[in-house]
Amino acid sequence: MARLTLIQTNFTAGELSPRMYGRVDIARYQNGAMIIENAWPVVHGGAMRRYGTLHCGAAKFADKRAILVPYVFNTEQAFMCEFGDLYVRIYFPDGTFTGVELVSPYSQSMLTGVEYVQGADTMFLFHTGVPVHRLRRITNTEWSLAPAPFVTKPFDERGVEFSTTLTISDPTVGTGRTFTSAVSAFLASDVGREIWSGAGVAKITGVTSATVATAEILNAFPSASRPSWSLKGSPQTSNTLSAFTPVGATVTMTLAADGWRSSDVGKFVKINGGLLEVTVYTSPTVVSGVIRSAPTSATASPANAWSLEASVWNGVDGYPGTGTLYEQRLAVAGSPNFPQTIWQSRTSEYLNFELGTKDDDAMSFTVSSDQINPILHLGQVKTLAALTYGGEFTITGGVEKPITPTNIQVKNQSVYGCNRVRPVRIGNELYFVQRAGRKLRAMAYKYDSDAYGSPDMSVLSEHITKSGIVSMAYQQEPESILFAVRADGIMATMTVDRDQDVVGWARQTTDGFYESVAAIPAAGGDQVWAVVRRNIGGQNVRYIERFVEGCQVDDGVSASNEVGQTVWNGLGHLEGETLDIVADGVVMQQQVVVAGQITLPRTAYNIQAGLPFKTKVKTLTPEVQSSTGSAQGNSMRINEVILRFLETTGCKVNGQTIAFRNLGANTLDQPPPLFSGDHRLENLGWERGQASIEITQEQPLPFHLLCVIKKITIND
Structure with a gap:
């Protein structure tokens, strides 16, 4: 029979996974817990009740x-x-x-x-x-x-997108295929551009009208009727500027064949080493644009030597x-x-x-x-x-x-x-x-x-x-x-x-x-x-809440009155709910909110009232190495537990309430003093293969556990 005093100095490993309960050989096991709920480990080592x-x-x-x-x-x-x-x-x-x-x-x-x-x-x-x-x-x-x-x-040569039907005479690979658009879509300078839809790709060889073009299909189209399609590349014709300086000037850009569309306004033209933004559509051959960066000249630029580009951020x-x-x-x-x-x-x-x-x-x-x-x-x-x-x-x-x-x-x-x-x-x-x-x-x-x-x-x-x-x-x-x-x-x-x-x-x-x-x-x-x-009063609600240091309730109200009062309003958002109440630092009996208010049995100057929550810390079974091996699996008796607290009032250990205050003539209706120091409990009993304890704080009061000292007896 071994009698030992063991101390868990910190909880910095937090709540460990059940998969870790067998890893008694690592340091984090010694610094962890089985449960840490509504509390958080702090860097200094202890575990404190959450805000x-x-x-x-x-x-x-x-x-x-x-x-x-x-x-x-x-x-x-x-x-x-x-x-x-x-x-x-x-x-x-x-x-x-x-x-x-x-x-x-x-x-x-x-x-x-x-x-x-x-x-x-x-x-x-x-x-x-x-x-x-x-x-x-x-x-x-x-x-x-x-x-x-x-x-x-950012812009790129994106072409033109159509969300209207395109009918193909024969969607298979080959030449001489006829493409018919449900709306006016084709212009003379589209000859040489590509039509894309799904996996299909075709190169336009001739434009018959605004709605009909002939093309060579390079990749077969999934079907003869396409609900949407795009025209890739830039107009296949020469482009001539009316001037190439200065930056900020508005100039015209003239095509040798129809190629501009009204939707080109807002797009960019890269030409002769410069950049222009299209601002006004005049006709299929003429638009105006603002010089963003100056071209090197106004010389006519042939097809494929200039490009019409649009923003890549679009619908x-x-x-x-x-x-x-x-x-x-x-x-x-x-x-x-x-x-x-x-x-x-x-x-x-x-x-x-x-x-x-x-x-x-x-x-x-x-x-x-x-x-x-x-x-x-x-x-x-x-x-x-x-x-x-x-x-x-x-x-x-x-x-x-x-x-x-x-x-x-x-x-x-x-x-x-x-x-x-x-x-x-x-x-x-x-x-x-x-x-x-x-x-x-x-x-x-x-x-x-x-x-x-x-x-x-x-x-x-x-x-x-x-x-x-x-x-x-x-x-x-x-x-x-x-x-x-x-x-x-x-x-x-x-x-x-x-x-x-x-x-x-x-x-x-x-x-x-x-x-x-x-x-x-x-x-x-x-x-x-x-x-x-x-869920308040049987109805689902969504609330905006903020965690506040010193607050001991959830979704609560913190209020004060210099002259004091017994009836406190402002709780309509918790109508019908049972609340924890702290009045002037003293825990009051729980009350149900009626008509958005609660009535205290005495005058109070400062209150917190809100939904209750319970803090729980459950320790792991300690590991002890002896001459006969590990203590795991042996019968263990916790003879005595010493809990070291910092500014804490009220808690339970394995369901036993720890007394944090003495009663007397001058203590009624006074806030309990915050306790810092050691509290001792004895005879928590035998358990086979484990010696964990559960520490809870069920009251809306401060709780800060620094360490746990166990005096245990282990039988082989």
């Missing part, structure tokens, strides 16, 4: 999802944005609604695909289905959301789905028809994507790999990082050199792949959710291998992220915690400090379902907000 949440307001639509997007100008000017079905609402940091509601192009189904990046008072918003938008704050109560007014968008090819600010450029990527292309603006000109070869010109390049890997996120981690569905890439300009149009290096660093959840930057690492949504990886530069690695940060607690992560946010202060909303509505948190080797997961639950999370800076640290779906 409660205060009610900010109801989402606009109770039956539709919403997400939260932080808008941060600086640490003193930060706002929280509620994005819902075709609207945006703005909140002040204290949780009050600014009164600003904007019309948004993002429907409920599009919200999970919205990306954003902010520079100063301007936020760029990305989604593959709509043009890049710009959210701007003019004053605290005046905001605007509109398509970003790009000076120039057919789609729009960029992600972006970031890097090296004073706006970098965007991930459009549907250019899934691996990255575009970067001119240096210090976020709205100018006019491509060129000078070092400060805008540029575009493709992240090539052995498979199609759509770019889902752009981020920064020492370099520009592109996270794709199939792997992680870095983009550099060489050793300590900036990226320029003529100096780009793209390297594939790993092949884990990511999903749509927006990555989070913590220190020198970029945290992203792996493709299946169940693993969290941290991308960072490794000096020993001179490469970027992405280790699995959830490997020891894989059960916590098993249902999949759908939203993430990072709180840097006062505690370094990553918040991750799971698909099942539970909030997983990871306390992280890589310098102190702290990676501790825990689970945060509430009487409802977390759906989205975001963080903004506030006085004293970062403030975490969440969209929570609850």
Whole structure:
């Protein structure tokens, strides 16, 4: 029979996966727990009760999802944005609604695909289905959301798209095939251009009329009737400028044969080394354009020596789905028809994507790999990082050199792949959710291998992220915690400090379902907000809530009155619910909200009232090595437990209540004192093969457990 005193000094490994219960040989087993619920490990070693949440307001639509997007100008000017079905609402940091509601192009189904990046008072918003938008704050109560007014968008020789029927006399490979359009489509200079539809490709050999052309089919078409098709290339005729200088002047461009269309307005013409933007359509042979960069001459340019190009960001090819600010450029990527292309603006000109070869010109390049890997996120981690569905890439300009149009290096660093959840930057690492949504990886530069690695940060607690992560946010202060909303509505948190080797997961639950999370800076640290779906009075509702240090209830109200009162209002959002109540630091009997209010049995000056939540920490069975081997599987008796607390009041151990205060004449209606020190319990009994204890805090009071000391007897 061995009698031992064992101490668990910290909980920095967090809640370990049941798969780890046999790994008594590793250090993290000694620093982990079986359950950490509604508490989080802290870097210093202990486990403390999580912050409660205060009610900010109801989402606009109770039956539709919403997400939260932080808008941060600086640490003193930060706002929280509620994005819902075709609207945006703005909140002040204290949780009050600014009164600003904007019309948004993002429907409920599009919200999970919205990306954003902010520079100063301007936020760029990305989604593959709509043009890049710009959210701007003019004053605290005046905001605007509109398509970003790009000076120039990236362009390419895209041709002309038709969404009308095209009939083919014979869709098989061969010459002399007749193509008949349902609308006027063909012009004389289309001879030599190609018709594409599905897998079919044909080269036009003659134009009979505006609706009929003959062509040679190079690749067979799937059918003789095509619902949509495109005309590739530029007009096959010469183009003559009326003048070639100065930049900014309006000149005419005249074709030798009909080739201009009214839809060409807004497109660009590359000719004689210059660039012009088409501004006015006059006739099929004449248009006017503004000189953007000067051509070398006005000499007529023959077919294929000039090109008509259009923006690659459009309703057919789609729009960029992600972006970031890097090296004073706006970098965007991930459009549907250019899934691996990255575009970067001119240096210090976020709205100018006019491509060129000078070092400060805008540029575009493709992240090539052995498979199609759509770019889902752009981020920064020492370099520009592109996270794709199939792997992680870095983009550099060489050793300590900036990226320029003529100096780009793209390297594939790993092949884990990511999903749509927006990555989070913590220190020198970029945290992203792996493709299946169940693993969290941290991308960072490794000096020993001179490469970027992405280790699995959830490997020891894989059960916590098993249902999949759908939203993430990072709180840097006062505690370094990553918040991750799971698909099942539970909030997983990871306390992280890589310098102190702290990676501790825990689970945060509430009487409802977390759906989205975001963080903004506030006085004293970062403030975490969440969209929570609850059932109140039999009805589903969606509330905007914020985690607040010192709050001990969920979706609660914190109020004060200098003269004191017994009836407290403002609880209509919790009508019919049973609430925890703390009045002047004293826990009151639970009450049900009636007509939006509660009535206390005595006058109170400060109250917190909201939904209850329970904190639980369950320790693992300790491992002891003796001369006869491991203690695992032996009978164990916990003779005595000593719990070391910091500023704690009230808790239970294996269902036994710990007394934290002495009763007396001067203690009634006074807040219980916060206790720091050791509490001792004896005779917790025998158990075969285990000696774990469950510590709970069921009251809305502070709880901070520093360490657990067990005096146990082990029988072989």
